[in-house]
Amino acid sequence: MKKLIFLISALTMCAAVPMNVSAEDCSDPLVDGILANFSSYDFNADGVTDFADARLILQYYAWNQTGYIETNEIDRTYTILNDEVLESMSEDVMQRILATGNITNPEWDPERKYSGVPESFIDGIEAIDASYIRTAVAMYYGAGDTNTDGAVDSLDASAVLNYYAMAQLDGFDEEYFNSLEREGVSILGDYNEDGAINSLDASDILAHYANAQTATAE
Numbered sequence: 633m634k635k636l637i638f639l640i641s642a643l644t645m646c647a648a649v650p651m652n653v654s655a656e657d658c659s660d661p662l663v664d665g666i667l668a669n670f671s672s673y674d675f676n677a678d679g680v681t682d683f684a685d686a687r688l689i690l691q692y693y694a695w696n697q698t699g700y701i702e703t704n705e706i707d708r709t710y711t712i713l714n715d716e717v718l719e720s721m722s723e724d725v726m727q728r729i730l731a732t733g734n735i736t737n738p739e740w741d742p743e744r745k746y747s748g749v750p751e752s753f754i755d756g757i758e759a760i761d762a763s764y765i766r767t768a769v770a771m772y773y774g775a776g777d778t779n780t781d782g783a784v785d786s787l788d789a790s791a792v793l794n795y796y797a798m799a800q801l802d803g804f805d806e807e808y809f810n811s812l813e814r815e816g817v818s819i820l821g822d823y824n825e826d827g828a829i830n831s832l833d834a835s836d837i838l839a840h841y842a843n844a845q846t847a848t849a850e
C-alpha cells in the first residue's frame with residue numbers, strides 16, 4: 633500500500649503535473665527537453681506521444697516494483713494498469729523506455745534532485761518520469777484537447793460532459809476510472825481554468841469550436 637501512496641503523490645507534484653498547463657505556469661527544463669524531442673517519447677510507436685505513453689512508464693515502474701519481469705505476477709493495487717496496457721508492453725516498448733524514459737536521472741539538477749523525494753525514487757524509471765511526460769503531453773496539446781487529437785472540438789465537449797455527469801451521479805466505475813478518456817479530461821478538461829471540470833467547460837469548448845468553424849468558413 634505504501635508504494636501506491638507514493639505513486640499517487642508523485643503524480644500530483646506541482647512541478648510534474650500542473651492543473652493549469654499553460655507554458656508560463658510550469659516552465660521546467662525537463663519538460664522543455666521532452667517537448668523538444670517529443671516523438672522520442674512515443675514508446676508504443678503508434679505515431680503519437682500521448683498519455684498512453686506516460687502510462688507505459690508507470691507500467692514499467694510497476695513491473696520493477698512488483699517483480700513482474702521475474703515472476704509474471706502483477707500487483708493489482710496498480711489499478712491504473714489495465715489489461716489492455718499490459719498486453720501492449722513488448723520488448724520494443726521496453727527498449728524505447730530504457731532509451732529515453734528516464735527523465736529524472738543522475739544528471740538531474742542536484743539542487744532539486746533531493747528536495748523531498750528520495751534519491752531511489754528519482755534515478756530509476758519511476759512514476760515521477762511518467763509525471764514529467766504527462767505534463768509535456770498536456771502542454772503540447774493544451775487545455776480543452778482532452779483526447780489529444782490536436783483539435784478542441786465537440787468530441788472534447790462531450791467527453792467533459794460525460795466526466796461531469798458521472799462525477800455528479802454515481803461516481804466513476806472502475807473501467808471509466810482507468811480509461812484514457814477520464815485521464816485526458818481530468819488533466820485537460822478545465823478549459824476555462826476555474827478549477828472545476830463541468831458543463832461550463834463543455835460549453836466554452838463548443839463556443840471555441842464554433843468560432844474556429846466560422847473563421848475557417850470566412
Ligand SMILES: [Ca+2]
Nearest residue numbers: 674676678680
Ligand atoms: Ca504513443
Ligand SMILES: [Ca+2]
Nearest residue numbers: 736754755756
Ligand atoms: Ca527517473
Ligand SMILES: [Ca+2]
Nearest residue numbers: 777779781783
Ligand atoms: Ca480533441
Ligand SMILES: [Ca+2]
Nearest residue numbers: 822824826828
Ligand atoms: Ca472549468
